[in-house]
Amino acid sequence: MRSERVKEAGAAMSLEVKICGLSEPRTLDAALDAGADVVGLVSFPKSPRHVSVEQAATLAARARGRARVALLTVDATDNLIAELVAATMADILQLHGQESPERVRALRLIFGREVWKAVPIGEAADVALAQPYWDVADRVLFDARPPAGASLPGGNGVAFDWRLLADLDPKQSFVLSGGLTPDSVVEAVQTTRARAVDVSSGVERGPGVKDPDLIAAFVTRARSAAVSSSQR
Numbered sequence: 085m086r087s088e089r090v091k092e093a094g095a096a097m098s099l100e101v102k103i104c105g106l107s108e109p110r111t112l113d114a115a116l117d118a119g120a121d122v123v124g125l126v127s128f129p130k131s132p133r134h135v136s137v138e139q140a141a142t143l144a145a146r147a148r149g150r151a152r153v154a155l156l157t158v159d160a161t162d163n164l165i166a167e168l169v170a171a172t173m174a175d176i177l178q179l180h181g182q183e184s185p186e187r188v189r190a191l192r193l194i195f196g197r198e199v200w201k202a203v204p205i206g207e208a209a210d211v212a213l214a215q216p217y218w219d220v221a222d223r224v225l226f227d228a229r230p231p232a233g234a235s236l237p238g239g240n241g242v243a244f245d246w247r248l249l250a251d252l253d254p255k256q257s258f259v260l261s262g263g264l265t266p267d268s269v270v271e272a273v274q275t276t277r278a279r280a281v282d283v284s285s286g287v288e289r290g291p292g293v294k295d296p297d298l299i300a301a302f303v304t305r306a307r308s309a310a311v312s313s314s315q316r
């Protein structure tokens with residue numbers, strides 16, 4: 085019995101924290117110094133967080149050995165992903181477009197990387213959109229559905245109703261994303277019992293302008309959320 089409790093506590097306390105959309109060494113270092121588990125690099129030219137292949141290579145080299153690197157793409161071609169993977173040796177491919185389950189399966193086979201598939205949540209029925217991805221992706225990343233007229237499929241600083249995830253099988257390992265902030269991450273983790281969280285806008289002073297203090301606060305609060313959840 086005790087070993088189960090210890091295992092559960094360990095699992096709950098091993099909340100993984102991803103800081104996404106890092107684009108310069110100074111704020112990447114802030115995320116690394118804060119203890120982020122994953123740093124996300126966005127390859128999507130319309131994004132204020134977009135980095136070139138060369139920039140991604142520099143940032144990934146800086147993170148190596150300190151955090152896992154997630155490459156974030158949107159309906160990207162094999163060639164672009166191959167170029168980015170070769171330049172960064174990224175650990176995770178985060179697919180944030182309309183990629184089908186078959187595409188997810190194929191990319192995982194081609195590149196041999198962990199694959200996270202973003203699923204947009206706007207209403208209860210949207211949670212079922214994750215169904216076909218559980219078996220092909222390593223993780224589903226639940227993000228808020230972009231608001232009408234948004235130019236980005238993610239990184240919009242919009243949260244969804246976390247209660248919509250209440251009926252998920254606890255064995256399903258997902259990443260909670262969408263509008264999280266240092267002030268909301270504790271409630272978000274306690275509401276969803278997420279084992280991983282992801283943030284971009286909530287640690288920025290402006291679009292694409294990451295703030296080291298907000299990054300540190302987010303990681304600290306997320307860690308405290310994991311501890312308090314494990315004690316419930």
Ligand SMILES: O=C(O)c1ccccc1NCC(=O)[C@H](O)[C@H](O)COP(=O)(O)O
Binds near residue numbers: 131132134239240282
């Ligand atoms: O961050 C972006 O600019 C972005 C652009 C295009 C597709 C996805 C993007 N971000 C994906 C992420 O993983 C974000 O961290 C996630 O959407 C949460 O963003 P936020 O609500 O701003 O915290």
